Amino acid sequence: xxxxxxxxxxxxxxxxxxxxxxxxxxxxxxxxxxxxxxxxxxxxxxxxxxxxxxxxxxxxxxxxxxxxxxxxxxxxxxxxxxxxxxxxxxxxxxxxxxxxxxxxxxxxxxxxxxxxxxxxxxxxxxxxxxxxxxxxxxxxxxxxxxxxxxxxxxxxxxxxxxxxxxxxxxxxxxxxxxxxxxxxxxxxxxxxxxxxxxxxxxxxxxxxxxxxxxxxxxxxxxxxxxxxx
Amino acid sequence: xxxxxxxxxxxxxxxxxxxxxxxxxxxxxxxxxxxxxxxxxxxxxxxxxxxxxxxxxxxxxxxxxxxxxxxxxxxxxxxxxxxxxxxxxxxxxxxxxxxxxxxxxxxxxxxxxxxxxxxxxxxxxxxxxxxxxxxxxxxxxxxxxxxxxxxxxxxxxxxxxxxxxxxxxxxxxxxxxxxxxxxxxxxxxxxxxxxxxxxxxxxxxxxxxxxxxxxxxxxxxxxxxxxxx
DNA sequence: CGCAAACTTGATGTTGCTCAAGCTAGGTGG
DNA sequence: CCACCTAGCTTGAGCAACATCAAGTTTGCG
Numbered sequence: 001x002x003x004x005x006x007x008x009x010x011x012x013x014x015x016x017x018x019x020x021x022x023x024x025x026x027x028x029x030x031x032x033x034x035x036x037x038x039x040x041x042x043x044x045x046x047x048x049x050x051x052x053x054x055x056x057x058x059x060x061x062x063x064x065x066x067x068x069x070x071x072x073x074x075x076x077x078x079x080x081x082x083x084x085x086x087x088x089x090x091x092x093x094x095x096x097x098x099x100x101x102x103x104x105x106x107x108x109x110x111x112x113x114x115x116x117x118x119x120x121x122x123x124x125x126x127x128x129x130x131x132x133x134x135x136x137x138x139x140x141x142x143x144x145x146x147x148x149x150x151x152x153x154x155x156x157x158x159x160x161x162x163x164x165x166x167x168x169x170x171x172x173x174x175x176x177x178x179x180x181x182x183x184x185x186x187x188x189x190x191x192x193x194x195x196x197x198x199x200x201x202x203x204x205x206x207x208x209x210x211x212x213x214x215x216x217x218x219x220x221x222x223x224x225x226x227x228x229x
Numbered sequence: 230x231x232x233x234x235x236x237x238x239x240x241x242x243x244x245x246x247x248x249x250x251x252x253x254x255x256x257x258x259x260x261x262x263x264x265x266x267x268x269x270x271x272x273x274x275x276x277x278x279x280x281x282x283x284x285x286x287x288x289x290x291x292x293x294x295x296x297x298x299x300x301x302x303x304x305x306x307x308x309x310x311x312x313x314x315x316x317x318x319x320x321x322x323x324x325x326x327x328x329x330x331x332x333x334x335x336x337x338x339x340x341x342x343x344x345x346x347x348x349x350x351x352x353x354x355x356x357x358x359x360x361x362x363x364x365x366x367x368x369x370x371x372x373x374x375x376x377x378x379x380x381x382x383x384x385x386x387x388x389x390x391x392x393x394x395x396x397x398x399x400x401x402x403x404x405x406x407x408x409x410x411x412x413x414x415x416x417x418x419x420x421x422x423x424x425x426x427x428x429x430x431x432x433x434x435x436x437x438x439x440x441x442x443x444x445x446x447x448x449x450x451x452x453x454x455x456x457x458x
Numbered sequence: 459c460g461c462a463a464a465c466t467t468g469a470t471g472t473t474g475c476t477c478a479a480g481c482t483a484g485g486t487g488g
Numbered sequence: 489c490c491a492c493c494t495a496g497c498t499t500g501a502g503c504a505a506c507a508t509c510a511a512g513t514t515t516g517c518g
Contacts, residue, residue, distance in 0.1 A: 063369045065452035071372045073365045086355040091362040114351055121350035122343055126315040128357040133320040135364035136302045140292045142371035143300040143411030147474065174497065182372030187474055189498055206483085206497065223294035376506070403465065413507055418466055435465065435515075 030105050035096035041082070043093045048085035050104050054078055057100030058171050061092045062179065072180040073138075075172065077161065081127070084110075098171045142182045145223060150181040151191040152220035155201065159211055168209040259334050264325035270311070273322045277314035279333045283307055286329030287400050290321045291408065301409040302367075304401065306390070310356070313339075327400045371411045374452060379410040380420040381449035384430065388440055397438040 032055070035041060041052060044063060059076040073092055076082050082094055114121045141153055154177060159168050170177075174185045181188065192209075195201045200217055202210040211217065261284070264270060270281060273292060288305040302321055305311050311323055343350045370382055383406060388397050399406075403414045410417065421438075424430045429446055431439040440446065 063365060065369070065373060067452065067454060069373045069452065071369045073368050084358065085362070086358050087362065091365050114354075115348075119344075121354050125343075125350055125354045125357060128354060128361060129313060129315050132357060132361055132364060133314070133316065135361060135368070136292060136320050139302050139364070139367055139371055140294070140300045142368055143408075144294060144298045173495095179372075184475060185497080186476085186499085190474090193498070223296065223298065225296060402463095414465080415467085415508080416506060419506095422466070 030103050033102045033104050035100040035102065037096055037098050039096045039100075041094035041096065041100075041102065042090050044090055046090045047088060048083055048090050049107050051081060051083045051107060051110050052094070053103045053105070054080050054082070055101040055103055058097040059094050059100055059102075060097055060172065060176055060180075061094050063092050070179045071142075071182065072176060074134075075176075075180070084124075097176065147181075147183055147187050147191050148194070149220055149223055150183060151177075151188060151195070152200075152217045154181055155195075155209065155211065156214075156217055156221045159214075165214065166211055168211060170207050170209055174206075259332050262331045262333050264329040264331065266325055266327050268325045268329075270323035270325065270329075270331065271319050273319055275319045276317060277312055277319050278336050280310060280312045280336060280339050281323070281334070282332045283309050283311070284330040284332055287326040288323050288329055288331075289326055289401065289405055289409075290323050292321050299408045300371075300411065301405060303363075304405075304409070313353070326405065376410075376412055376416050376420050377423070378449055378452055379412060380406075380417060380424070381429075381446045383410055384438065384440065385443075385446055385450045388443075394443065395440055397440060399436050399438055403435075 033052075035057075041059065042048075042050070054076050056078055059082065060072050061074045061076060061082065062070050062072045064070050075097070076094075083090060085091060114124065141150055145153065155168065158170065159165065162168065172180075174188050177183075178185045178188045183191075192201070192203065195217075196203060200211075200213045202212055204210060262281075264286075270288065271277075271279075283305050285307055288311065289301050290303045290305060290311065291299050291301040293299050304326070305323075312319065314320060343353065370379055374382065384397065387399065388394065391397065401409075403417050406412075407414045407417045412420075421430070421432065424446075425432060429440075429442045431441055433439060
């Protein structure tokens with residue numbers, strides 16, 4: 001789910017709501033939690049007993065095939081929700097990428113809130129619809145885009161998410177990026193090198209990318225093969 | 230969205246609710262609609278003015294890249310909903326595959342119903358969550374499965390959807406299947422031929438498939454490369 | 459019966475994967 | 489403070505899976 005719909009509902013300052021105890025029914029049952037890089041929040045198939053909101057840091061959500069092939073369905077950062085699964089079992093695993101702070105809500109209390117707070121279910125529904133729309137775009141990317149288009153989409157998407165036009169902080173490894181795009185580490189690396197040689201980006205460090213030609217990257221991301229140029 | 234949550238709510242006989250005019254507030258604003266094969270219900274980017282429930286037939290939902298590459302995000306059949314987009318614009322195009330009967334609900338009335346019917350928003354939310362979970366599985370398929378695994382997943386998935394263990398009616402063309410799996414027509418055809426030669430399936434006609442070795446197909450679909458056999 | 463659309467099959471091509479080194483950077487201990 | 493060490497990244501060579509291009513074949517409909 002997307003964009004602070006829990007804390008924001010009760011406190012206009014996202015990320016601080018849970019620290020004021022019992023200001024609302026929900027906060028009474030919420031608790032802060034920290035995760036070190038690589039730690040698991042919950043695993044695919046677990047019973048969904050809690051809903052989490054990311055306060056700080058970045059989380060990867062992924063699914064595995066039996067032989068270890070991995071696909072990261074989404075990255076979650078500050079203000080975003082994870083773990084809501086009315087069906088019972090979690091559909092994916094959630095792991096901390098860097099140092100992560102989470103706010104945890106008990107499932108039962110969350111459900112009660114949905115029932116008792118007029119308009120809350122509708123807000124969640126709108127968030128879920130938005131997320132579904134994003135999921136469809138990702139299917140298009142995974143099923144029909146080439147490597148350059150995938151990497152360009154990733155760069156533009158992350159930049160938008162971070163709100164910067166130019167500098168782009170990439171806390172995840174190349175392996176994470178590869179598993180997010182349905183590529184291998186090597187192909188991601190090669191594609192970034194190619195972008196660098198073409199002057200589309202610059203790499204300050206592995207984790208810090210500068211977007212030099214946003215126009216061209218957006219063209220690529222959109223799937224315009226663009227014969228000129 | 231999934232599984233008759235509109236008509237089923239008001240009438241236990243799915244597909245017949247809209248035919249009894251004004252039995253509920255929603256029906257007062259619903260209307261039946263027919264579409265010939267290939268006809269468009271709505272297009273990606275259109276303002277979402279209506280929500281549709283499939284009464285009969287099958288609909289494909291897809292997204293396009295500028296150069297015509299297509300990815301079918303989902304097939305919809307009897308009892309399933311399409312077109313709910315609170316954000317305003319449709320995220321995908323919807324087209325009839327065969328002769329389709331739809332029940333159309335006005336957006337405004339649908340929204341009013343959400344606000345005024347206790348529990349309705351929650352039901353929709355649960356359906357949306359279920360759909361999200363399916364979307365994640367499709368990402369795994371599109372990003373990490375090979376051609377055989379994809380086709381096997383398609384066969385098992387369609388069989389489950391139709392409720393049959395053995396016979397499988399495939400109203401869509403090979404092109405539709407290919408665009409659903411992120412493959413080409415030729416690869417789908419070759420893979421089906423291979424399955425036939427291996428005794429996993431039999432083709433009565435192009436549109437009618439018999440599942441002979443469900444076990445093995447499910448193994449394949451799950452991604453078990455299975456060295457024995 | 460004939461036609462067109464859909465499907466199958468074959469030959470060749472290309473993209474991205476695999477395997478295999480090197481390289482770089484950040485953290486640790488001497 | 490510096491050298492080492494390791495995890496992560498880059499680069500290269502060869503390869504496999506799937507795409508593309510090109511005929512044929514079947515199917516369903518008028």
